[in-house]
Amino acid sequence: MNEIKPSQSIGIRKSLVDGPEKVSGKAKYSSDFMPIGCLVGRIFRSPVAHAEIIKVDIEEAKLLPGVKAVITGDETDEPFGILPIARFEFPLARDKVRYRGEPVACVAAIDVETAQKAIDLIKFKYKELPAYFTSKDAMAEGTVDLHDHRPRNIEREVDFELGEVDKGLSDADFVIEESFNCAEVCQVQSEPHAAIAEYDAEREFITVRASTQVPYYDHLMLAKVLKMDEAQIRVVKPFVGGGFGCRTESLNVTLICALVARAANGTVRLTVSREETFITHRGRPETDIEMQIGVKKDGTITAVDYTAIQRGGAYSGYGVVTILYSGGLLFGLYDLTAVRYKGFRVLTNTPPPGAMRGHGITNVRYAFEALLDKIATKLKIDAIEIRRKNLLKGPNYETLNEMFINSYGLPECLDWVEKESQWNQRKGKMGKFRGLGVACGHYISGASKPVNWTGEPHATVHLKLDWDGSITILTGAPEIGQGSSTMTTQCAAEVLGLDMSRFQIITSDSKLTPKDNGSYSSRVTYMVGNATIDAATNLKKILIEAAARKLDANPDDVECLGEYYSAGSQDEGLTFNEVVTAALEGTGTITVKGNFDTLPESWGTKKYRGGAVSGSMAYAYAAQVVEVSVDPDTAEIKVERVWAAQDVGKALNPLSVEGQIEGSVWMGMGQAISEGTLYHNGLGITNSMLDYRVPTIIESPPIEVGIIESIDPNGPFGAKEAGETSLIAFIPALTNAVADAIGVRPTDLPVTPDKLMELMEKNTNNAKSVT
Amino acid sequence: MAEIKNKTNLSCTVNGRASDNIVSDSLLLADFLRETLGLTGTKIGCDGGECGCCTVLIDNAPQHACLTLAAKCNGKAIETIESLSEESRLSAIQRGFNEKLGAQCGFCTPGMVMAAEGLLRTNPDPNEQEIRAGLASNICRCTGYVKIIEAVQSAADELKMSGQAL
Numbered sequence: 001m002n003e004i005k006p007s008q009s010i011g012i013r014k015s016l017v018d019g020p021e022k023v024s025g026k027a028k029y030s031s032d033f034m035p036i037g038c039l040v041g042r043i044f045r046s047p048v049a050h051a052e053i054i055k056v057d058i059e060e061a062k063l064l065p066g067v068k069a070v071i072t073g074d075e076t077d078e079p080f081g082i083l084p085i086a087r088f089e090f091p092l093a094r095d096k097v098r099y100r101g102e103p104v105a106c107v108a109a110i111d112v113e114t115a116q117k118a119i120d121l122i123k124f125k126y127k128e129l130p131a132y133f134t135s136k137d138a139m140a141e142g143t144v145d146l147h148d149h150r151p152r153n154i155e156r157e158v159d160f161e162l163g164e165v166d167k168g169l170s171d172a173d174f175v176i177e178e179s180f181n182c183a184e185v186c187q188v189q190s191e192p193h194a195a196i197a198e199y200d201a202e203r204e205f206i207t208v209r210a211s212t213q214v215p216y217y218d219h220l221m222l223a224k225v226l227k228m229d230e231a232q233i234r235v236v237k238p239f240v241g242g243g244f245g246c247r248t249e250s251l252n253v254t255l256i257c258a259l260v261a262r263a264a265n266g267t268v269r270l271t272v273s274r275e276e277t278f279i280t281h282r283g284r285p286e287t288d289i290e291m292q293i294g295v296k297k298d299g300t301i302t303a304v305d306y307t308a309i310q311r312g313g314a315y316s317g318y319g320v321v322t323i324l325y326s327g328g329l330l331f332g333l334y335d336l337t338a339v340r341y342k343g344f345r346v347l348t349n350t351p352p353p354g355a356m357r358g359h360g361i362t363n364v365r366y367a368f369e370a371l372l373d374k375i376a377t378k379l380k381i382d383a384i385e386i387r388r389k390n391l392l393k394g395p396n397y398e399t400l401n402e403m404f405i406n407s408y409g410l411p412e413c414l415d416w417v418e419k420e421s422q423w424n425q426r427k428g429k430m431g432k433f434r435g436l437g438v439a440c441g442h443y444i445s446g447a448s449k450p451v452n453w454t455g456e457p458h459a460t461v462h463l464k465l466d467w468d469g470s471i472t473i474l475t476g477a478p479e480i481g482q483g484s485s486t487m488t489t490q491c492a493a494e495v496l497g498l499d500m501s502r503f504q505i506i507t508s509d510s511k512l513t514p515k516d517n518g519s520y521s522s523r524v525t526y527m528v529g530n531a532t533i534d535a536a537t538n539l540k541k542i543l544i545e546a547a548a549r550k551l552d553a554n555p556d557d558v559e560c561l562g563e564y565y566s567a568g569s570q571d572e573g574l575t576f577n578e579v580v581t582a583a584l585e586g587t588g589t590i591t592v593k594g595n596f597d598t599l600p601e602s603w604g605t606k607k608y609r610g611g612a613v614s615g616s617m618a619y620a621y622a623a624q625v626v627e628v629s630v631d632p633d634t635a636e637i638k639v640e641r642v643w644a645a646q647d648v649g650k651a652l653n654p655l656s657v658e659g660q661i662e663g664s665v666w667m668g669m670g671q672a673i674s675e676g677t678l679y680h681n682g683l684g685i686t687n688s689m690l691d692y693r694v695p696t697i698i699e700s701p702p703i704e705v706g707i708i709e710s711i712d713p714n715g716p717f718g719a720k721e722a723g724e725t726s727l728i729a730f731i732p733a734l735t736n737a738v739a740d741a742i743g744v745r746p747t748d749l750p751v752t753p754d755k756l757m758e759l760m761e762k763n764t765n766n767a768k769s770v771t
Numbered sequence: 772m773a774e775i776k777n778k779t780n781l782s783c784t785v786n787g788r789a790s791d792n793i794v795s796d797s798l799l800l801a802d803f804l805r806e807t808l809g810l811t812g813t814k815i816g817c818d819g820g821e822c823g824c825c826t827v828l829i830d831n832a833p834q835h836a837c838l839t840l841a842a843k844c845n846g847k848a849i850e851t852i853e854s855l856s857e858e859s860r861l862s863a864i865q866r867g868f869n870e871k872l873g874a875q876c877g878f879c880t881p882g883m884v885m886a887a888e889g890l891l892r893t894n895p896d897p898n899e900q901e902i903r904a905g906l907a908s909n910i911c912r913c914t915g916y917v918k919i920i921e922a923v924q925s926a927a928d929e930l931k932m933s934g935q936a937l
């Protein structure tokens with residue numbers, strides 16, 4: 001039996017454990033549950049952007065036959081929100097509406113037509129207030145405050161200086177500054193928001209299934225707005241059609257669905273339209289950035305001084321965190337010795353943004369990398385070289401804001417893109433209207449301090465081993481398409497040396513699986529992966545001890561080969577099933593758990609208020625080279641090719657890592673060249689997938705992925721973030737490539753043909769007036 | 772309550788089985804499949820004709836079920852994602868999507884797979900450009916399409932090798 005080897009799962013291209021359900025159409029998403037007798041919910045939304053509510057008259061709607069319940073803001077006076085310090089949003093508006101499309105009432109009826117008729121019978125009386133659709137207008141003197149406790153409509157102001165910025169700027173040989181505007185963008189995940197809630201009046205118990213990335217936070221918010229005991233609520237996350245951050249906080253859709261189901265004493269399915277999904281929003285805020293960078297002649301950065309203003313919409317959501325990330329996450333990519341940051345999160349009469357992929361740092365990184373590129377051109381330093389010049393002196397590096405960098409594969413990422421894109425041979429020699437650009441980015445592997453501090457570990461995973469020799473992984477980690485269930489299975493299988501087919505996985509059912517904070521900030525691989533390794537190690541210990549008992553050997557002498565356990569000196573070992581039988585003797589079914597906790601040194605800085613935000617156990621790094629061509633007549637940008645290198649620590653599943661990087665690059669491309677929401681007096685005019693301009697398969701470029709493995713000392717098998725970093729690097733790499741192609745540098749996103757044409761024309765006119 | 776609506780007899784085949792129903796004239800095919808027949812594999816991702824999640828085959832041609840009235844399908848053969856697996860084995864296209872990671876969240880996948888099915892039935896050996904054109908009405912927000920193109924290519928290769936045409 002010498003040939004028996006433990007099965008290997010890590011580092012191997014694995015298709016998704018839940019792939020067959022998805023490709024066969026068997027996978028059930030929230031709107032696919034249609035129990036008999038299920039009612040349909042429909043939301044009445046505000047037709048105005050800012051108003052005092054005088055009356056929401058639902059009497060006639062209630063009387064319509066087939067209508068089972070109509071609820072308004074009177075249904076609950078408990079506000080919700082992701083951050084304990086900023087909960088002032090109600091599932092259904094009370095007193096005031098603050099953005100166009102804000103939910104005002106909800107109907108539950110026997111079918112859609114009846115529900116819609118009831119909606120048409122609702123009479124909404126209001127008194128309009130002045131509304132502000134830009135940060136500038138909302139912050140102006142003499143405005144009406146959206147919320148009484150937020151004077152001048154400032155949700156949060158962040159102000160810090162680390163290092164000596166004025167000195168850095170005066171020591172610089174060269175200071176350059178620029179303003180950037182980045183349009184608001186939306187996730188446009190494939191599945192519109194949906195929930196189904198089943199209220200059991202007899203037991204006063206509610207079961208809620210919802211499209212969510214954070215079932216645990218939903219659970220908390222459901223208990224709060226329903227004023228129910230948490231134990232009387234069960235939250236289940238079915239298959240979820242993408243997230244990218246649009247579901248990292250409880251959405252009003254889920255809460256309203258539960259409220260109306262209780263009011264109707266029944267089961268209600270609430271699936272909102274694509275337009276309503278846009279209105280629910282939680283995307284990336286419009287951001288205005290003014291940035292100044294000082295450099296020495298050799299390209300060494302001496303200081304950075306910048307301001308970011310975010311149009312935060314009508315409610316906080318993650319806003320405070322977003323504006324803090326925009327400051328804290330400037331650190332950790334390059335060696336910065338002096339940084340001043342001023343951030344303003346502003347409340348406006350637009351739908352609230354949230355924590356979109358690349359949360360908080362994407363737009364700031366774009367500005368920084370664009371400016372760095374401009375400096376390189378001015379100083380005639382190669383764009384890759386100027387980045388090399390400013391690399392961290394790491395790993396084992398501590399940033400000014402006390403982020404600890406334990407693994408740092410950025411240098412290798414730069415080497416890879418330089419070589420693969422033939423940068424040195426081709427840069428500057430691409431011919432007219434064709435160019436190459438480079439940029440870098442980084443991102444956290446989970447926030448080291450959770451938004452809800454409870455003293456529990458960051459992640460807990462259970463493994464159940466039963467008489468049949470199968471192992472069930474029980475995890476609260478929400479699989480939303482990113483492949484977390486596959487990752488978890490790989491980790492457990494690797495530790496136990498078993499084939500992945502021995503495992504089943506059950507995720508995100510509050511009555512079955514251990515609590516998990518959710519799928520956001522790229523925390524799952526790092527935290528849940530580590531917790532899984534811990535659980536599997538604990539199980540392995542039990543199995544080794546059982547084998548030792550059976551073999552009459554010392555546990556230290558027992559070797560686990562996955563399907564086979566042997567004791568050094570003996571010829572005959574035990575099969576896995578024999579070990580399982582031995583292990584269950586006298587105890588029955590075994591459940592073990594594993595935990596993961598972050599190290600206190602990763603909890604961020606106390607140097608400024610909110611400095612804990614951006615502290616993480618590990619940071620992933622990316623360098624990207626983008627090749628573009630620009631149509632001289634239409635100013636249309638075509639992305640010809642992309643070389644995307646990312647340091648992911650260790651690629652647990654290279655197939656999945658590639659998929660994440662390709663998806664990130666492509667989503668970054670949307671933000672860079674075509675995507676952006678537009679409002680007309682607060683009315684969203686880009687609330688469809690055609691008007692919003694998501695790129696299609698036709699515009700999608702070939703993407704070469706370079707996986708760099710720096711093996712993080714604390715990551716699961718060395719792994720860290722894989723699904724966000726490359727989005728961040730793409731955007732500036734693209735605009736830098738455009739600058740290389742046409743000699744003018746776009747500053748505002750997205751770089752649409754009309755904007756670029758204007759820049760090109762200005763440039764030609766300038767050139768003409770010079771000659 | 773909803774007043775009596777105009778209704779039509781709908782006789783068609785759905786996934787090879789005869790289906791006779793009386794449907795309201797305004798019922799969309801997508802809702803007929805999902806709500807009347809319980810075939811929830813067909814997804815609805817937008818408010819009409821934007822995303823392709825609802826793509827089904829009507830007489831072999833990929834169509835948006837969200838833009839088609841059920842009543843207009845009289846006498847037609849409708850095929851949905853549920854029809855492709857045989858005896859619970861994945862079809863070549865489904866296998867391609869599974870193995871090449873053409874599906875991440877999977878919400879666009881039924882529509883993508885049906886669009887690919889329609890494409891390979893008319894063009895068993897598409898080049899990359901033709902695959903892109905064949906899937907141009909379907910939006911995927913997860914994959915960046917690289918692996919979707921590979922999935923379709925690998926399915927076409929597999930079918931070619933095994934001498935099967937769709």
Ligand code: FES
Pocket residue numbers: 814815816817818819820821822823824825826835836837838
């Ligand atoms: S559901 Fe989007 S095109 Fe039919």
Ligand code: FES
Pocket residue numbers: 190241242481873874875876877878879880910911912913914
């Ligand atoms: S796999 Fe998620 S939208 Fe395509």
